[in-house]
Amino acid sequence: MIFVTLLHGLTPKTGILLMNVLSIFKIIVLLFVVISGWVVLSGKTRVADPYVNFRNAFAGSSTSSNDYATATFKVLYAYSGWSNVNYVMNNVRDPVRTLKIAGPLGLGICSVLYVLANEEIDASGVTVAALFFKNVFGPVAERALSVCVALSALGAVITVVSRCMMWRCMAQK
Secondary structure, eight states: OHHHHHHHHHOHHHHHHHHHHHHHHHHHHHHHHHHHHHHHHHTOSSOSOTTGGGTTTTTTOOOOHHHHHHHHHHHHHHTGGGGGHHHHGGGSSSHHHHHHHHHHHHHHHHHHHHHHHOOOOOTTSSOHHHHHHHHHHOHHHHHHHHHHHHHHHHHHHHHHHHHHHHHHHHHHO
């Protein structure tokens, strides 16, 4: 937090640049996971049975509406970052036009990428991405994923701190 605050406080342009680079990095990693999934389905990897997830896909699924409601809230929380756009709209040139284009485009791209990246979580206790990386690329890639997750979290923190600092500056005007 100290690093991010100093980054935005002392060099705000560098903070914005880093925020944009990390956003692009997230999209590239997500595209990599989606394309890797397609390669696995083609059968050209070391995954023994790439179609196992498609056989009896709903076997063992819950019949409790509570589980589905909880899952829905978790999905909504995962997409909640898009509300951050509203905090900065007064700093954007032609905000109505920008939001009409960027909102559906950004939400659509993000939704498609996340849906395509969805994989089954076995009873392994690890995240979906870690399980995917381990199964497709091996244990070294699973450990390398933690770097990707850390960079993604840093990008989120940079974005939130940037927003808070902007609100503080606007309140002082």
